[in-house]
Amino acid sequence: MSAEDNQSPKNLINIITFNVRATRTVGDDGIIPWINIARANEEILNLIDADEIVIDEELVILIVDYPFAEPQSFSITSNSGFTRAQLLIEIRAIFLELSKKQSIEIDALDLVALDVYKTDLGMIEIILDIDL
Template sequence: MNTAPQEFQSPKNLVNIITLNVRATRTVGDDGIIPWINIGRGNEEILNLIDAEEIVIHENEITVFIDYPLANPASFNLFSSIGFSRKLLLIEIREQFLIFSETESLDSSAIDLVALDVYKTNAGKIEITLDIDL
């Protein structure tokens, strides 16, 4: 994991927003769809994730930045020979939040992941930032 702040400074362009829709199992919204995933209930909600296996990022290497709600922003790299599906991204991101829950005293059940913002830097690298609600 890298926490160097200068990495957050590189110019980048938003190229995609990956939405995270889950079939409701506990409460029902207007159409039975919840437009976020709760990190604390991630295992259950990943099973109900709509279009979970769809490859949403075709590159083989990405960097995920997490700033909010961390006291110190952090990043980590992910690698995949076939690209990244919603399910794979959520599994990896949830795993990192579980680690942060231990080291930063975060309550993962209070964190809702709404979307993933996908950026391409001027150097051609793919970076993901998280749209989070507490």
């Protein structure tokens, strides 16, 4: 499936956030409201609600627009829906592969949230909210 197969308009159905318990004190509550993509394997250990299923669908399309001129689409699948941890693992793998092919520096990329949309065709699309 490609991005051309998806229809507009899209309806925002959810925003998935990533909160990580800080290993060092950051603010009063010790919670960091993002996760670094390059360090996701380490930070996932401190991810709050990591095993919560946040998407019930078996197939979703990840739309990666930053740092590209044209957004790129990636299909990911799961037999039982997606947890925060599963989504992070998939996103990190995609960015690691992209960094090899296109010289993208992922160390400075923080994933703040995922905007989850449902298209007119019923497909679930996720757009990454990345902060530098």
